[in-house]
Amino acid sequence: MxxxxxxxxxxxxxxxxxxxxxxxxxxxxxxxxxxxxxxxxxxxTDRGDARSWLGSPTAEHPGQDTLLIARAAQSYRGKDIEGVLVEAEGPDAPVPPGLTQVPGPGELAVSPALKRLLDSPDGALLRERLDGRITQTVGDAGLTGPAELLFYSGRSGLRPAVEGFSRVERITAFAYERQTEKxxxxxxxxxxxxxxxxxxxxxxxxxxxxxxxxxxxxxxxxxxxxxxxxxxxxxxxxxxxxxxxxxxxxxxxxxxxxxxxxxxxxxxxxxxxxxxxxxxxxxxxxxxxxxxxxxxxxxxxxxxxxxxxxxxxxxxxxxxxxxxxxxxxxxxxxxxxxxxxxxxxxxxxxxxxxxxxxxxxxxxxxxxxxxxxxxxxxxxxxxxxxxxxxxxxxxxxxxxxxxxxxxxxxxxxxxxxxxxxxxxxxxxxxxxxxKDTGQDPGRAAVSILIGDDAQDDLDQLARQVAGYEGITGAVPLRSVQAAHTAPAEDGLIDVTIGSCAALREVALLDSCKDGDAFLATGSDDRARTYGGTAAPGDKLFAGNVRGYEKAVAPVPFTVPAELPRVASRPDPVGALRAGLLLTPSVAPADTGGYGSRQIFVMAEDTDGDGLERARTAAYKASPLSTAMTLAQTKRxxxxxxxxxxxxxxxxxxxxxxxxxxxxxxxxxxxxxxxxxxxxxxxxxxxxxxxxxxxxxxxxxxxxxxxxxxxxxxxxxxxxxxxxxxxxxxxxxxxxxxxxxxxxxxxxxxxxxxxxxxxxxxxxxxxxx
Incomplete structure (x- = not known):
C-alpha cells in the first residue's frame, strides 16, 4: 500500500x-x-605499465625483433607531454600498445588530445617542434587517459650510448611488472x-x-x-x-x-x-x-x-x-x-x-x-x-x-x-x-641537457637560444672525464668547460679571462672526482678514458701552468662540481661525443614564447635533449x-x-x-x-x-x-x-x- x-x-x-x-x-x-x-x-596504471619498457627484455645486437626506443618528454605551456623515440631494426620489432605499426623515420603517432592541441591556434609553436607527418592516432590501449598528451616519433640513426648507460635502449618486447610501493x-x-x-x-x-x-x-x-x-x-x-x-x-x-x-x-x-x-x-x-x-x-x-x-x-x-x-x-x-x-x-x-x-x-x-x-x-x-x-x-x-x-x-x-x-x-x-630540490629558478628557468646525438655546436646553439624574445641569457657548459692514463677506471677527474660567465655559475671566481684554468674544491664528498686530482702541467687524457670504443681515442691535453684553487658553488640545478674548470682555449678538443653538454636558460617569463622556442631549438638539435623546468620543491x-x-x-x-x-x-x-x-x-x-x-x-x-x-x-x-x-x-x-x-x-x-x-x-x- x-x-x-x-x-x-x-x-x-x-x-x-x-x-x-x-x-x-x-x-x-x-x-x-x-x-x-x-x-x-x-x-x-595497467595501461601505463603495458607501454613501459622499464625492465623489458633487451638485446646487445640488432635483430629481426629488436626496437630502439628512448624517452623524449616535452613541456609546452605548462603541460607535460610524454614523448617516445622509436626505430624498428627488424620486421618483428615490438609495436607499442595502441599502435598498429612502429612509426617510420619522419612519422608521428599522436594521442587524440595532442592532435587537437596541434591543430589548435595555441599549438603553433608546438607544431614547429613536432614537425613530423602524423600517420597514426594512439588508441585507448596505449593511453592512461583520454586527455593524455603523448607522441611516438619514428627516427633513424638512434644508437645506444657507449658510456655504460643510455637513454636509448634496444628491447625485444614491452613488459613491465610494477613493484607496488606501500x-x-x-x-x-x-x-x-x-x-x-x-x-x-x-x-x-x-x-x-x-x-x-x-x-x-x-x-x-x-x-x-x-x-x-x-x-x-x-x-x-x-x-x-x-x-x-x-x-x-x-x-x-x-x-x-x-x-x-x-x-x-x-x-x-x-x-x-x-x-x-x-x-x-x-x-x-x-x-x-x-x-x-x-x-x-x-x-x-x-x-x-x-x-x-x-x-x-x-x-x-x-x-x-x-x-x-x-x-x-x-x-x-x-x-x-x-x-x-x-x-x-x-x-x-x-x-x-x-x-x-x-x-x-x-x-x-x-x-x-x-x-x-x-x-x-x-x-x-x-x-x-x-x-x-x-x-x-x-x-x-x-x-x-x-x-x-x-x-x-x-x-x-x-x-x-x-x-x-x-x-x-x-x-x-x-x-x-x-622536498627541496636544491634548484634555483631565480638563476635559470630551464636547464637543457643536450643529447649525445647533437651535431650542432653548443656555443652556437646557446647564442641562438639567447636571441629569442623574452630570453635574458643562455649559459653553455661542457663536462667530460679525464685521467692521467687511458684506459682508466680509477683516478678520474671531472672537467667542466665554459666561458668565464659560465664558470661563474659553478664556482666563485675573483678574476677570469680566456686561457685561465681553476681547480674547484667541490664538497666534502670526494666521490664525484673518483679519487683523481690534477696539478699544473699534468698531461691528461679526456673523453673515452674508460675505453668503451676502440675506434674513438681519448684526447690528450696539458693542464695550464697556473691552476688556482677556487671554491665551488651549486649550479642552477643544485649540483656542486669539483675538479678542473677550463676556459675554451685551454680545453681539450672534440672528445668524440663523450661527456655532457648543458645550457642554462634565463627568461623573463616562465610561460613565454621564448622558452618554448628554446625547447624547440634543443629538440631540433637533439631529440634526446632534456629541457627541465627548474623548481625549488618537489612533492x-x-x-x-x-x-x-x-x-x-x-x-x-x-x-x-x-x-x-x-x-x-x-x-x-x-x-x-x-x-x-x-x-x-x-x-x-x-x-x-x-x-x-x-x-x-x-x-x-x-x-x-x-x-x-x-x-x-x-x-x-x-x-x-x-x-x-x-x-x-x-x-x-x-x-x-x-x-x-x-x-x-x-x-x-x-x-x-x-x-x-x-x-x-x-x-x-x-x-x-
Missing part, C-alpha cells in the same frame, strides 16, 4: 516520489562513482579521511532526501488511522513508501551514473583523466550500495516516526514540541574523540593506524554536527522575535520546524567540516612530502596522487551538494504552497516572502557554518596530533571553505526564488 501511495497517489504522490528519487539518485550516483574509482585508477601510515590516514569526509555528506543527503514530504505523509497516515489502520500498520505503510522512493532513487542513480560516466572523458583535472569504460564499480560494492540505500531509507523513516503520534484526528506533532535534550547529542562527538585520541602521536614511525578505528572516530565526530545543529538552532531561534515582517515569518517558520531547516544544512555543514579538517591535515604534513608522488583524488572527489561532492540542496529547497516550498498562497491572498508582498525565504536559509546556514568551523578545526587538530605534525591553524583557508559552503547555499536559494514566485499566487489555494 505504501508503494502504491508513492506511485499512484496522484500528482502530489508521484511528485514527492520523483523529488525523493532525484535526491537519493544523486547520492547513489556519487557512491557508484566512488566505488568505481579504484578500478579506474588501476586501469590507468603507502606510509600518514598517507593511509589521508586516504581514509578523504573517503570518509567525501562520502559522509552523501549519506547525510540521502537520509534527508528520503524524508521529503514528511508532513504531508503524516497527515495522510492520520487519515488511514481514521479508516481503521493501527499504529504499527501505518509505520509499515510509511516504510513501504520510503522503500519505493529509494528504489526509484536507485534506478535514477544508475541513470545518473551512466550519464556521468559518458561525459567523464571530457574532463581533465591537472592533466589527469579517465576513460568512461574504466569507471566500472566492483560488483560487490555496487550490490552493497543497492542494499544499503533502501535499508537506510526504511531505517531513517522509522526513526523519524519514533516521536510522532499519528491519531485518527491528526498528528500530535503539530502541538508544541518538547525541547530537545543535549546530553545524548554530546555523546556522539565525544565517542569519536574517544576513538581518535589513543592514536595521538604516531605519525609514520608509530606503526599502522587502525583504519576502522579512524573511520569510526572521524564519522562520529562529523555526525555529531547533525546531532547538535537542531538543538543549537532551536535554542537560537527560540529567543528571537520582533523585527520586519519577513524576519518574523522566517523566525516563526524555523521555530515551528527546526528539524527541517537543520536537515537542509546538515549535509553542507558536514562537508565543510570535513574539508576544513582535510585542509589542516594536508597543510600540516605537506612539508614531510615536499612526493603518493602525496600528490591522494591530493588529486581529493580534488576529483571534492568537485563531485560540491556538485551533489548544490543540486541536492536545490531539490530539497524546491520540495520544502512545494509543501508550503498553500501557506504561501494564503499569505499572498491576504496582501503580503512577494518581496517580503522572498526575503523570508532568504532569512530562513541564512540563519541555519550561519549556525551550521559556525558549527562546521568549530568541529572542522577540532578534528583537524586531533588528526595533526595523530600524524605527529606541528599543530598550526591557518584561518584564511578555514574562512574560505566556510564561505564557499555559505556561497553554495546562497546560490541555491537564489535559484529557488523563481519557483517561489510561481507558487506564491492566490490560485494556489485551490484543492480537491
Amino acid at each position: 505504501g508503494a502504491r501511495f508513492a506511485f499512484t497517489g496522484g500528482r502530489q504522490g508521484w511528485t514527492r516520489t520523483l523529488l525523493t528519487g532525484v535526491g537519493v539518485g544523486l547520492g547513489v550516483a556519487l557512491l557508484l562513482i566512488s566505488t568505481a574509482l579504484p578500478s579506474a585508477l588501476a586501469a590507468r 603507502l606510509g601510515p600518514v598517507l593511509v590516514l589521508l586516504v581514509v579521511l578523504t573517503f570518509v569526509a567525501l562520502l559522509l555528506p552523501v549519506a547525510v543527503f540521502i537520509a534527508a532526501a528520503v524524508r521529503f514530504g514528511g508532513e504531508r505523509r503524516d497527515r495522510r497516515l492520520a487519515a488511514l488511522r481514521l479508516v481503521g489502520a493501527d499504529s504499527r500498520m501505518v509505520r509499515r505503510i510509511a516504510a513501504g513508501e520510503a522503500l519505493a522512493g529509494s528504489l526509484a532513487g536507485l534506478v535514477l542513480g544508475a541513470g545518473f551514473f551512466v550519464l556521468a560516466r559518458s561525459v567523464v572523458g571530457g574532463f581533465d583535472i591537472q592533466q589527469r583523466s579517465v576513460f568512461p569504460a574504466d569507471l566500472d564499480p566492483a560488483p560487490w560494492l555496487a550490490a552493497l550500495v543497492a542494499v544499503a540505500v533502501p535499508a537506510a531509507a526504511v531505517g531513517v523513516t522509522l526513526f523519524a516516526l519514533r516521536g510522532v503520534v499519528i491519531e485518527p484526528l491528526g498528528v500530535v506533532r503539530t502541538a508544541k514540541p518538547a525541547r530537545r535534550r543535549l546530553w545524548w547529542r554530546l555523546l556522539v562527538p565525544l565517542a569519536g574523540l574517544g576513538l581518535l585520541v589513543p592514536l595521538t602521536g604516531r605519525g609514520d614511525d608509530g606503526g599502522e593506524f587502525n583504519r576502522w578505528q579512524v573511520t569510526a572516530g572521524v564519522a562520529l565526530l562529523l555526525v555529531g554536527i547533525t546531532a547538535l545543529l537542531p538543538w543549537l538552532l532551536e535554542r537560537l531561534v527560540g529567543r528571537m522575535g520582533g523585527g520586519p515582517v519577513s524576519w518574523q515569518l522566517a523566525v516563526r517558520r524555523l521555530q515551528v520546524n527546526t528539524a527541517g531547516a537543520a536537515r537542509l544544512v546538515n549535509g553542507i555543514a558536514v562537508a565543510v567540516a570535513g574539508a576544513i579538517a582535510l585542509q589542516m591535515l594536508f597543510s600540516g604534513v605537506e612539508d614531510d612530502y615536499t 612526493d608522488a603518493g602525496y600528490s596522487t591522494v591530493r588529486i583524488g581529493l580534488f576529483f572527489g571534492a568537485t563531485a561532492v560540491l556538485v551533489l551538494i548544490g543540486t541536492s540542496l536545490l531539490v530539497s529547497q524546491v520540495e520544502q516550498l512545494r509543501e508550503r504552497r498553500a501557506l504561501l498562497s494564503s499569505l499572498v491572498a491576504f496582501g503580503t508582498p512577494r518581496s517580503t516572502l522572498s526575503l523570508s525565504v532568504l532569512w530562513q536559509t541564512a540563519l541555519p546556514v550561519g549556525v551550521g557554518m559556525a558549527l562546521a568551523a568549530v568541529f572542522g578545526v577540532g578534528l583537524g587538530v586531533v588528526l595533526m596530533r595523530m600524524a605527529a605534525a606541528p599543530v598550526r591553524i591557518d584561518w584564511g583557508p578555514v574562512a574560505a571553505l566556510t564561505g564557499v559552503g555559505a556561497g553554495v547555499v546562497a546560490l541555491v536559494t537564489a535559484l529557488s526564488l523563481p519557483p517561489l514566485l510561481r507558487m506564491a499566487r492566490p490560485d494556489g489555494l485551490r484543492t480537491e
Whole structure:
C-alpha cells in the first residue's frame, strides 16, 4: 500500500516520489562513482605499465625483433607531454600498445588530445617542434587517459650510448611488472579521511532526501488511522513508501551514473583523466550500495516516526514540541574523540593506524554536527522575535520546524567540516612530502641537457637560444672525464668547460679571462672526482678514458701552468662540481661525443614564447635533449596522487551538494504552497516572502557554518596530533571553505526564488 501511495497517489504522490528519487539518485550516483574509482585508477596504471619498457627484455645486437626506443618528454605551456623515440631494426620489432605499426623515420603517432592541441591556434609553436607527418592516432590501449598528451616519433640513426648507460635502449618486447610501493601510515590516514569526509555528506543527503514530504505523509497516515489502520500498520505503510522512493532513487542513480560516466572523458583535472569504460564499480560494492540505500531509507523513516503520534484526528506533532535534550547529542562527538585520541602521536614511525578505528572516530565526530545543529538552532531561534515582517515569518517558520531547516544544512555543514579538517591535515604534513630540490629558478628557468646525438655546436646553439624574445641569457657548459692514463677506471677527474660567465655559475671566481684554468674544491664528498686530482702541467687524457670504443681515442691535453684553487658553488640545478674548470682555449678538443653538454636558460617569463622556442631549438638539435623546468620543491608522488583524488572527489561532492540542496529547497516550498498562497491572498508582498525565504536559509546556514568551523578545526587538530605534525591553524583557508559552503547555499536559494514566485499566487489555494 505504501508503494502504491508513492506511485499512484496522484500528482502530489508521484511528485514527492520523483523529488525523493532525484535526491537519493544523486547520492547513489556519487557512491557508484566512488566505488568505481579504484578500478579506474588501476586501469590507468595497467595501461601505463603495458607501454613501459622499464625492465623489458633487451638485446646487445640488432635483430629481426629488436626496437630502439628512448624517452623524449616535452613541456609546452605548462603541460607535460610524454614523448617516445622509436626505430624498428627488424620486421618483428615490438609495436607499442595502441599502435598498429612502429612509426617510420619522419612519422608521428599522436594521442587524440595532442592532435587537437596541434591543430589548435595555441599549438603553433608546438607544431614547429613536432614537425613530423602524423600517420597514426594512439588508441585507448596505449593511453592512461583520454586527455593524455603523448607522441611516438619514428627516427633513424638512434644508437645506444657507449658510456655504460643510455637513454636509448634496444628491447625485444614491452613488459613491465610494477613493484607496488606501500603507502606510509600518514598517507593511509589521508586516504581514509578523504573517503570518509567525501562520502559522509552523501549519506547525510540521502537520509534527508528520503524524508521529503514528511508532513504531508503524516497527515495522510492520520487519515488511514481514521479508516481503521493501527499504529504499527501505518509505520509499515510509511516504510513501504520510503522503500519505493529509494528504489526509484536507485534506478535514477544508475541513470545518473551512466550519464556521468559518458561525459567523464571530457574532463581533465591537472592533466589527469579517465576513460568512461574504466569507471566500472566492483560488483560487490555496487550490490552493497543497492542494499544499503533502501535499508537506510526504511531505517531513517522509522526513526523519524519514533516521536510522532499519528491519531485518527491528526498528528500530535503539530502541538508544541518538547525541547530537545543535549546530553545524548554530546555523546556522539565525544565517542569519536574517544576513538581518535589513543592514536595521538604516531605519525609514520608509530606503526599502522587502525583504519576502522579512524573511520569510526572521524564519522562520529562529523555526525555529531547533525546531532547538535537542531538543538543549537532551536535554542537560537527560540529567543528571537520582533523585527520586519519577513524576519518574523522566517523566525516563526524555523521555530515551528527546526528539524527541517537543520536537515537542509546538515549535509553542507558536514562537508565543510570535513574539508576544513582535510585542509589542516594536508597543510600540516605537506612539508614531510615536499622536498627541496636544491634548484634555483631565480638563476635559470630551464636547464637543457643536450643529447649525445647533437651535431650542432653548443656555443652556437646557446647564442641562438639567447636571441629569442623574452630570453635574458643562455649559459653553455661542457663536462667530460679525464685521467692521467687511458684506459682508466680509477683516478678520474671531472672537467667542466665554459666561458668565464659560465664558470661563474659553478664556482666563485675573483678574476677570469680566456686561457685561465681553476681547480674547484667541490664538497666534502670526494666521490664525484673518483679519487683523481690534477696539478699544473699534468698531461691528461679526456673523453673515452674508460675505453668503451676502440675506434674513438681519448684526447690528450696539458693542464695550464697556473691552476688556482677556487671554491665551488651549486649550479642552477643544485649540483656542486669539483675538479678542473677550463676556459675554451685551454680545453681539450672534440672528445668524440663523450661527456655532457648543458645550457642554462634565463627568461623573463616562465610561460613565454621564448622558452618554448628554446625547447624547440634543443629538440631540433637533439631529440634526446632534456629541457627541465627548474623548481625549488618537489612533492612526493603518493602525496600528490591522494591530493588529486581529493580534488576529483571534492568537485563531485560540491556538485551533489548544490543540486541536492536545490531539490530539497524546491520540495520544502512545494509543501508550503498553500501557506504561501494564503499569505499572498491576504496582501503580503512577494518581496517580503522572498526575503523570508532568504532569512530562513541564512540563519541555519550561519549556525551550521559556525558549527562546521568549530568541529572542522577540532578534528583537524586531533588528526595533526595523530600524524605527529606541528599543530598550526591557518584561518584564511578555514574562512574560505566556510564561505564557499555559505556561497553554495546562497546560490541555491537564489535559484529557488523563481519557483517561489510561481507558487506564491492566490490560485494556489485551490484543492480537491
